[in-house]
Amino acid sequence: MTAQDADELDVDVEEALAVANDRPARGPGAPRPADGTPADGPPTAHRAKKDAHHRATPWPEARAVAERAARSCGRRSPLSVTVEDALGLVLAAPLTALTDLPSFDTSAMDGWAVAGPGPWAVREDGVLAGHAEPERLTDGEAVRIATGARVPLDTTAVLRSEHGRTDEQGRLHATRDMAHGQDIRSRGQECRSGDQLLPLGTLLTPAALGLAAAAGYDTVTVLPRPRVELLVLGDELLTEGLPREGLIRDALGPMLPSWLRALGAEVTAVRRLGDAADTLYEAVRSSTADLIVTTGGTAAGPVDHVHPTLRRIDAELLVDGVKVRPGHPMLLARSKENQHLVGLPGNPLAAVSGLFTLAEPLLRTLAGRVAPERYGMPLREAVHGHPYDTRLIPVALRGDDAVPLHYNGPAMLRGVATADALAVVPPGGASPGQELELLDLPWATAGIQVCFT
Numbered sequence: 204m205t206a207q208d209a210d211e212l213d214v215d216v217e218e219a220l221a222v223a224n225d226r227p228a229r230g231p232g233a234p235r236p237a238d239g240t241p242a243d244g245p246p247t248a249h250r251a252k253k254d255a256h257h258r259a260t261p262w263p264e265a266r267a268v269a270e271r272a273a274r275s276c277g278r279r280s281p282l283s284v285t286v287e288d289a290l291g292l293v294l295a296a297p298l299t300a301l302t303d304l305p306s307f308d309t310s311a312m313d314g315w316a317v318a319g320p321g322p323w324a325v326r327e328d329g330v331l332a333g334h335a336e337p338e339r340l341t342d343g344e345a346v347r348i349a350t351g352a353r354v355p356l357d358t359t360a361v362l363r364s365e366h367g368r369t370d371e372q373g374r375l376h377a378t379r380d381m382a383h384g385q386d387i388r389s390r391g392q393e394c395r396s397g398d399q400l401l402p403l404g405t406l407l408t409p410a411a412l413g414l415a416a417a418a419g420y421d422t423v424t425v426l427p428r429p430r431v432e433l434l435v436l437g438d439e440l441l442t443e444g445l446p447r448e449g450l451i452r453d454a455l456g457p458m459l460p461s462w463l464r465a466l467g468a469e470v471t472a473v474r475r476l477g478d479a480a481d482t483l484y485e486a487v488r489s490s491t492a493d494l495i496v497t498t499g500g501t502a503a504g505p506v507d508h509v510h511p512t513l514r515r516i517d518a519e520l521l522v523d524g525v526k527v528r529p530g531h532p533m534l535l536a537r538s539k540e541n542q543h544l545v546g547l548p549g550n551p552l553a554a555v556s557g558l559f560t561l562a563e564p565l566l567r568t569l570a571g572r573v574a575p576e577r578y579g580m581p582l583r584e585a586v587h588g589h590p591y592d593t594r595l596i597p598v599a600l601r602g603d604d605a606v607p608l609h610y611n612g613p614a615m616l617r618g619v620a621t622a623d624a625l626a627v628v629p630p631g632g633a634s635p636g637q638e639l640e641l642l643d644l645p646w647a648t649a650g651i652q653v654c655f656t
């Protein structure tokens with residue numbers, strides 16, 4: 204099938220693809236218009252859809268545009284935050300050791316600090332971690348010592364408790380050969396004060412925060428999180444209870460903030476705006492966020508106000524539709540200087556697709572994070588493709604395979620709710636064993652509130 208044929212058919216296949224999961228795929232290169240593909244619509248609607256599709260940006264390019272859009276924003280001033288608050292932020296200055304590590308010679312084991320060859324006379328006192336400098340040892344002397352305690356001056360080794368025995372005279376003998384300096388962690392073994400521990404641009408993981416604290420930091424210099432305002436559109440949305448009388452539960456309000464935070468953002472507000480054009484206009488016009496994310500209202504229905512609002516504020520549309528399923532009506536605009544707007548389609552899986560296509564590269568770049576290493580895994584089962592658009596489908600990673608999950612229709616979250624990643628299915632589909640690029644779905648840091656006691 205040529206792209207032209209595909210255009211002519213203009214098959215909106217994703218709904219049908221979602222229910223075609225149980226049927227065997229025909230493999231790549233042999234896309235099929237899904238069963239139940241609607242017959243040609245009225246000529247004008249057909250033309251409008253075709254035009255929209257020609258405007259649409261190819262999926263890889265849309266991601267590159269989003270990344271470039273973030274780079275076009277001015278330099279963001281670094282700020283100082285406490286180590287406890289720095290998880291997921293990026294270092295705006297190298298982390299340089301403020302002390303030697305260890306900062307004193309320390310015992311690596313519980314046992315005895317000994318001086319010279321044994322046997323040793325054991326001193327009465329002992330040395331615990333956190334205590335002031337112990338008395339110097341003389342040759343032939345030993346003292347009880349705990350892991351992490353400062354070793355007395357002139358200690359030649361630490362003898363582990365399990366490798367020593369005391370005779371009737373109370374003298375300590377080693378039951379194993381010991382090397383000079385054994386089980387002593389000498390001062391500066393890990394770093395010297397002034398050594399660079401982490402370069403500028405490092406993402407602060409839990410381990411990096413631990414290292415910063417160990418190296419003497421109370422605060423670290425980081426790039427600020429991009430501030431995101433989430434505007435949830437739709438008069439049909441309920442925030443509690445069961446769906447009723449044409450109303451449905453808002454699935455995006457509870458889902459997107461955690462993901463936005465995991466992608467590096469600070470979510471400053473989640474506002475449910477209904478479908479009033481003026482309310483949306485006012486919210487966008489007055490927003491001071493770095494990024495506005497809207498949900499719903501991206502299509503051309505009577506209450507789809509995102510495009511008209513962008514026209515009204517004279518925004519620059521950078522991406523107006525993407526050749527990806529689900530989510531092709533997604534958009535990216537520069538709404539004002541140093542501010543962008545990502546319009547996510549209302550269908551929940553389409554919104555997820557938009558989040559990882561447009562918001563992820565934009566936020567990652569604003570946050571100063573580096574792009575994750577691209578990787579792929581072989582598919583366990585065939586997946587149908589769209590004739591000429593990329594598809595993103597939820598997959599679970601099992602052993603060495605990516606297993607496509609069912610219930611992956613644009614309005615469904617049942618598949619992605621147990622997914623580890625989105626697989627990037629090229630136009631035409633993919634056959635079993637074919638390696639597909641994967642986009643990880645970040646759960647790990649999603650909205651976790653840390654409580655230090």
Ligand SMILES: Nc1nc2c(c(=O)[nH]1)N[C@H]1C(S)=C(S)[C@@H](COP(=O)(O)OP(=O)(O)OC[C@H]3O[C@@H](n4cnc5c(N)ncnc54)[C@H](O)[C@@H]3O)O[C@H]1N2
Nearest residue numbers: 437452453454455499500501502507532547548549550553
């Ligand atoms: N004539 C056309 N109609 C539509 C097209 C098209 O190309 N031509 N594209 C369809 C596709 S694909 C999508 S995706 C949607 C995008 O529509 P909108 O972004 O304008 O979204 P809405 O119309 O507001 O909502 C779509 C759908 O999603 C439900 N929704 C919205 N928000 C939420 C939410 N927070 N939680 C749960 N569900 C939500 C909403 O009720 C609708 O069912 O347009 C198609 N139409």
Ligand code: MOO
Nearest residue numbers: 529530531553613
């Ligand atoms: O088919 Mo729409 O782009 O995804 O739900």
